[in-house]
Amino acid sequence: MHVGIDLGTTATKAVLVDDAGIVVARAGAAHDTLRPGDGLAEQDPDGWILSVRAALAGLREAAPAAFAAARGIGFSGQMHSLVALDAADRPVRPALLWNDGRGTAACAALTAAVPDVAAITGVAAMPSFTAAKLVWLRDEEPDAFARTAHVLSPKDFVRLWATGERATDMSDAAGTQLFDQRARDWSPAMLAAVGLDPARLPPLLEGIAPAGTLRATVAAETGLPPGLPVAAGGGDTPAVAIGLGCTAPGSGFLSLGTGGVLLTTRDRYDGRGHPTVHDFAHALPGRWYHMAGLSNGASALAWAARLVGAADVGELLARVAARHAGPSRVMFLPYLAGDRTPHADVHLRGALFGLGEATDAVDVAQAVIEGIAFSVREADDLMAAAGGRCERPAFVGGGARSALWGRILATLLGRPLVRLSDGDHAGALGAARLAAIAGDADAIPTVARPPAAVDELEPIAAMAAAYEDRFALFKTQFAAVATYAAGTVPG
Structure with missing residues (x-):
C-alpha cells in the first residue's frame, strides 16, 4: 500500500493504492484562498496542513487496515507558488500563489538581467513563477525578504511538516524559474538576478x-x-502525467481544471520552442516535458453559470449538448485570469462578442467551452511547431466530464481524446506511484501504467470546417482584448 497526497489550488486529494496499482480509497478536503485585491491570490500554508490532515483522516476512515499497512507516501502539489519561511521554518507571510500577478513588473527586469532566460529556464519570464514573486517580495516587502531563510514550494512545505527535512524535486524546482533545465540544477544566473543566496534553496532530488x-x-x-x-x-502537472502513465516520450494529456494543461513527455531538453511553451524537467530521471499552460480552464464555465444564473454546471452543459448543431453564435475570449500560453499577459481579460436580443444562457455557455477549446488549439499549434505534440492525448479534469466539450476539442485538434478512469485523482495517484517506485527507475514502466480507458472522444467530422473558420475568427478578435488590457495596466 502507498499513499499519495496532491495539494491542489483549491483542495487536497488523497488516494491509497495497493501493490497492483489499484486505488482502494479516496478522500479530500478543501482549503481557502485569500484575495487581497484584483489579480492577487494567497493561501495560509498552515491551512494546507489542516487539509492534508483531513484528507488522511478520510483515507483512514475509508480503509483503516490498508491505511495502517502503508509502506510509503508521496506528495504532489500546485507549482510556482512562493512559500517564504524564516529560520524557524515558519511562514513569514501568506504564500503567493501561481495565479497571483504581483510579479508582473519583475519580468522585464529579469529578462534584462538574463537575456537567455527562456533558454536556461525553459520558458520566458512570467509573473506566474517563483522568481518574479521573489523579486516583488524583495522590492515591496524587504523586511519579509530579509527574514526569508528558506524558499519552498507548497508540497515541499507539507513534506517538511511530515518529515522535518527540507528538499525539493526536479519538477517543482523546474517551475520556479530559478532552475537550469538542461543541467537539472539551480541556475547561478537566475539566483544572481533575483538576489537570492543559494543557501536559501532546498537540496534537489529526483522525484x-x-x-x-x-x-x-x-x-x-x-x-x-x-x-x-x-x-x-x-x-502537480508532472505527477498527473505519472498518474496517467505518460512516462514514455511522445505520451501526454490535456487537463481542464481551474486552468488548462497540454503536455507531452520528452527524453531530452530542447529549449528552442515558443517562449511561452514550457520545457521543464519531469519528476522522473532522464525525462522532461513540453507543456502549454492555460490560465483559464473549466473554471470559466463555473463563472458562466454564475453569470447566467444557472445553479448547476452539469445541467447547463446538458442543455448545450441537447441544442448543439455547430459553433455558437457568440464568441468568448477566455482570459478571465489573464493568459500564460501563448500571450503571457496577466492583464488580459475576457470578452463576449456577438451578443444579441436572442442570446440566451445556452449560447453563452457554448461560447465559453468553445473559447477554451480555441485557446487549447492555439497552444497545440505552438507545441506542434516545436515537435512536442502528443498524437493521442488523455483527457482529464473537470472539463473531461463533458463528452461534447471533448468532441469539440477533438474536432479542433484533429485527433481523438481518451478519457481514463481515476483521471480526477491522477495527481495523487502519481504521487503514490513515485513512492511505490522507491528509487528504482527500472520499475517506472511497470508501476506507472496508464489507467483503464473509459472511452475515446472522436472529432465531429461534419463540423470540422465550420470550427476551423470560427477558430480563424477567434484569433482576429485578440487584438480587441489586448488593446483593452493595455489601456487598463496601472502606470
Missing part, C-alpha cells in the same frame, strides 16, 4: 528518491506507520 521518513508525532496523529519512507514527489 522517485527518498526525502526523509515520517516523524513520530505525525504518525501518531494520522495513524500512519512511524518511520514511513517519504518520496521527494513532484509538481
Whole structure:
C-alpha cells in the first residue's frame, strides 16, 4: 500500500493504492484562498496542513487496515507558488500563489538581467513563477525578504511538516524559474538576478528518491506507520502525467481544471520552442516535458453559470449538448485570469462578442467551452511547431466530464481524446506511484501504467470546417482584448 497526497489550488486529494496499482480509497478536503485585491491570490500554508490532515483522516476512515499497512507516501502539489519561511521554518507571510500577478513588473527586469532566460529556464519570464514573486517580495516587502531563510514550494512545505527535512524535486524546482533545465540544477544566473543566496534553496532530488521518513508525532496523529519512507514527489502537472502513465516520450494529456494543461513527455531538453511553451524537467530521471499552460480552464464555465444564473454546471452543459448543431453564435475570449500560453499577459481579460436580443444562457455557455477549446488549439499549434505534440492525448479534469466539450476539442485538434478512469485523482495517484517506485527507475514502466480507458472522444467530422473558420475568427478578435488590457495596466 502507498499513499499519495496532491495539494491542489483549491483542495487536497488523497488516494491509497495497493501493490497492483489499484486505488482502494479516496478522500479530500478543501482549503481557502485569500484575495487581497484584483489579480492577487494567497493561501495560509498552515491551512494546507489542516487539509492534508483531513484528507488522511478520510483515507483512514475509508480503509483503516490498508491505511495502517502503508509502506510509503508521496506528495504532489500546485507549482510556482512562493512559500517564504524564516529560520524557524515558519511562514513569514501568506504564500503567493501561481495565479497571483504581483510579479508582473519583475519580468522585464529579469529578462534584462538574463537575456537567455527562456533558454536556461525553459520558458520566458512570467509573473506566474517563483522568481518574479521573489523579486516583488524583495522590492515591496524587504523586511519579509530579509527574514526569508528558506524558499519552498507548497508540497515541499507539507513534506517538511511530515518529515522535518527540507528538499525539493526536479519538477517543482523546474517551475520556479530559478532552475537550469538542461543541467537539472539551480541556475547561478537566475539566483544572481533575483538576489537570492543559494543557501536559501532546498537540496534537489529526483522525484522517485527518498526525502526523509515520517516523524513520530505525525504518525501518531494520522495513524500512519512511524518511520514511513517519504518520496521527494513532484509538481502537480508532472505527477498527473505519472498518474496517467505518460512516462514514455511522445505520451501526454490535456487537463481542464481551474486552468488548462497540454503536455507531452520528452527524453531530452530542447529549449528552442515558443517562449511561452514550457520545457521543464519531469519528476522522473532522464525525462522532461513540453507543456502549454492555460490560465483559464473549466473554471470559466463555473463563472458562466454564475453569470447566467444557472445553479448547476452539469445541467447547463446538458442543455448545450441537447441544442448543439455547430459553433455558437457568440464568441468568448477566455482570459478571465489573464493568459500564460501563448500571450503571457496577466492583464488580459475576457470578452463576449456577438451578443444579441436572442442570446440566451445556452449560447453563452457554448461560447465559453468553445473559447477554451480555441485557446487549447492555439497552444497545440505552438507545441506542434516545436515537435512536442502528443498524437493521442488523455483527457482529464473537470472539463473531461463533458463528452461534447471533448468532441469539440477533438474536432479542433484533429485527433481523438481518451478519457481514463481515476483521471480526477491522477495527481495523487502519481504521487503514490513515485513512492511505490522507491528509487528504482527500472520499475517506472511497470508501476506507472496508464489507467483503464473509459472511452475515446472522436472529432465531429461534419463540423470540422465550420470550427476551423470560427477558430480563424477567434484569433482576429485578440487584438480587441489586448488593446483593452493595455489601456487598463496601472502606470
